[in-house]
Amino acid sequence: MLGLFGKHKQAVTVGMQIASGGLSFLVLDVKSRVQPKIKDYVSYTIANGEPLDQLAINIKQYVEENRILKAKSCFVLDDEDYQLLTVESPKVPDDELREAVTWKIKDLITFPIDDVLIDVFLFPENNRSTKKIANVVVHRDVIQNISSFVESVGLNLLAIDVPEMSYRNYIETTEYHEKSIAVVLIKENYGKLIVVQNSHVLFSRSFSIPYNGGLFDNLPESEIALELQRSLDYYERQLKQIVPSRVIFVGENITDDKVTAVIRESLNQEVIIGKVENLADSENQHLYSGRLVAAYGGALRKELYL
Template sequence: MSLLKWLFRRSAGKGRVCLEVRADGIGWSAVLSAPEKQASFGFLQCTPAGRREALSQLVTERDWSGFKATLVLPLDQYSVFQLERPSELADTELASALRWKLKDLLDYSPSDAVCDVFPFPSDASRGRGDLINVVAARKSMASELADLVSEANLELDRIDIAELALRNFAASLDPQGRGVALVHLRDRYGQMVVCKGPVLYLSRRLDVTSDDLRDASRQENAVQSLALEAQRSLDYFESQLGQVPPRAIHLVARDAMLPLSSMLSAYMAPSVEQIDWTQHGLTEPLDSRCLTVWSAGQPLAPAARKGESQ
């Protein structure tokens, strides 16, 4: 079973739904096919026990029956490792061959994992040889999510991961390919991706919670910690990957009322900027809980897709 088997596939049909299944609910984004080209997104709050009924009801209410579906795995549902790419293997053989090299890196048996690969930038290996990114997730989790989609009368044809979904959006912020950093703050953690155009160079988990940022007694320490982690990621991008760091960090956070951009900028070399959502066709700020699914539905240049396909 290939975790990212249909990552670059384009499909015809009535439309596409992107879903991210979380403990507190399901983020969704839907795009109808031409000629309508209508897009919508939202967050469906539900418990794990109630998600099957809730998703089925949502599909019925929005008339999505038979739509193609993309599942976006959040950061805590998979792992990514950089391994040396065996030169003698064809692209189609990499995932299966490299899975067993993860035996000392996973906290479960490689036989219980589904794996796939995506490219590691050749200009970032810094003498470490030809590297490849290997994605691993538990079979049981992947099967459970696939069943959830099927039982809601959707057709699963693609599984994505958070950093590649965010890469789609980051690429639109960096049309010249000079480098861009995007920070997505979730309730229990943050995620930072650094890209050059459509190429993902770095993804990092940021250990900060919304509760810490909201609490007056913990806020300053939380902001300093977040700034330090983000700055360290940019330093790694420069020193270890040999790249020129971006001049700005683009921030997406649910707490729009907090002046996080200015708070973080006080501790960092690059500026921290909020997203102007009107430049992306939206009339109001995107609910940050929908960022990965909305990003997964964003188009990526055909040349970029061809260059990253496995």
């Protein structure tokens, strides 16, 4: 990989995520702002309890060898790093939203309010009488550790994103970007359903499942199907939304043969196994496709290159 990007400064962005026992690191060529292309992708395994110091050394070596020092980057949070809380939007100007919602959610979080950082995004308006707002709540220590890590490897951290946003960015690169579609993340003991439509995240719900995440571990298909049915039923009946016609599965060792008729026949949606197009190591995408898609979506964040 030495000198992969040549001698001159390259128009690249970097997306990364540490999750599922490893780090996914994706470099995107954004010379063509209309159609960015994947330049490289690397994945590192992190042993249980292993400090990030050695990982930082490996990433810094890669950054230096491939001449992408100070490249603009986006770090995507792991699902365990934050809480996503939905509340009614206060009737205040947009620039006062963050401060206003603090008082709405302080009793919903497990940390003192002064120990967390809060970011917000509005759900698109629909036929409901009240606006809903999503609140991303992250402990300050998490943000500090991420900032220190990215700085130590020689990259320029421009954004820290939640997976909901990185999956939305990924969907925009597919043929389904103008339609309502659900992304389902399945990993060890954990699942999440996210609905995206017209570049907006409309819904996100997490659930627990008995899945070990290994290559030879069967999916708990009945449990997954039940959770997805519950989620989509709530989305349709309570939120008054039209359910997506397609569901894309990503995660730990998610393959076609694992997603059998139990899931496919339980849902009224077309089931698709997610992948990233034009990736050199396409045969091994299933290993950690959730982490790969998150890193790809992070690198696609438009503020990094527009």
